[in-house]
Amino acid sequence: VQLLEAGGGSVQAGGPRRRACVPSQSSQKPVRSYSMAWFLRQSPEKQREGCAFIDENCRTSYADSVKGRFTISKDSANNTPYLEMDSLKPDDTAMYICAGSLRRGILTEPYEYHYWGQGTQVTVSS
Numbered sequence: 001v002q003l004l005e006a007g008g009g010s011v012q013a014g015g016p017r018r019r020a021c022v023p024s025q026s027s028q029k030p031v032r033s034y035s036m037a038w039f040l041r042q043s044p045e046k047q048r049e050g051c052a053f054i055d056e057n058c059r060t061s062y063a064d065s066v067k068g069r070f071t072i073s074k075d076s077a078n079n080t081p082y083l084e085m086d087s088l089k090p091d092d093t094a095m096y097i098c099a100g101s102l103r104r105g106i107l108t109e110p111y112e113y114h115y116w117g118q119g120t121q122v123t124v125s126s
Contacts, residue, residue, distance in 0.1 A: 009120075009121075009122065009123070010122075010123045010124075010125060011088055011122065011123070011124055011125075012088075012124070012125055012126075013088055013089055013090055013124055013125065013126050014087060014088065015088055015124075016084065016085065016086045016088070017084075017085040017088060017122060018082065018083070018084050018085070019038075019082065019083045019084075019085070019096060019098075019120070019122075032079060032102070033079050033081075033100025033101055033102065033114075033115060034055070034056040034101060034102060034103060034104045035053070035054065035055045035056060035100070035101040035103055035104060035105060035106070035107045035112075035113075036053075036054050036072075036074055036079075036081035036098065036099065036100050036101070037050055037052060037053045037054070037072070037081070037098070037099045037101075037107065037108075037113065038050075038051055038052045038070075038072060038081065038083045038096055038097070038098055038099070039051065039096070039097045039098075039099060039110065040092075040094035040095065040096050040097070041094055041095045041097065041119070042093065042094045042095075047110075048097065048110050049063065050063060050108045050109070050110075051063045051065065051066045051070060052066060052070050052071075052072035052083055053072065053106045053107060053108060054072045054073065054074055054081065054106075055104060055105050055106050055107075056104045056105075058073070058074065058076075059106065060072050060106075061106045061108070065091075066085075066092075069085065069086050069087045069088075070083060070084065070085050070086070071083070071084040071086075072084075079100065081098055081100070083096070083098075085122070088122075088124045089124060090124050090125065090126050091124075092122065092124050093122065093123050093124050094121075094122060095119040095120070095121050095122075096119060096120060096121075096122055097116060097117050097118075097119035098116070098117040099113035099115060099116050099117070100113060100114065100115040101113045101114055101115075102114050
């Protein structure tokens, strides 16, 4: 099962960006996830860092670095997580990767997730 992201690309600092994560068109099974999240990785050498999390009841949690600027939501019927990114800064430049889990609750660690997108690059220029 594969998740694909949409909405990457380049944007100027201060600008908004909305990203969505959808199941791969080639998937034969629906992607059922209770908890979802967006992780970021700023370089191939760095580990993935969670930035936004949403549980089965749509409760959310955010990393301090994005709190107040990013908003995670989901379309439960289609198992699609969204990430709205506002007031973008050059430090937000990263590969953004969506994830889905069969577990419930706010899950902040990569090992807790079962489905992963390939990731798309967001580049914020000053």
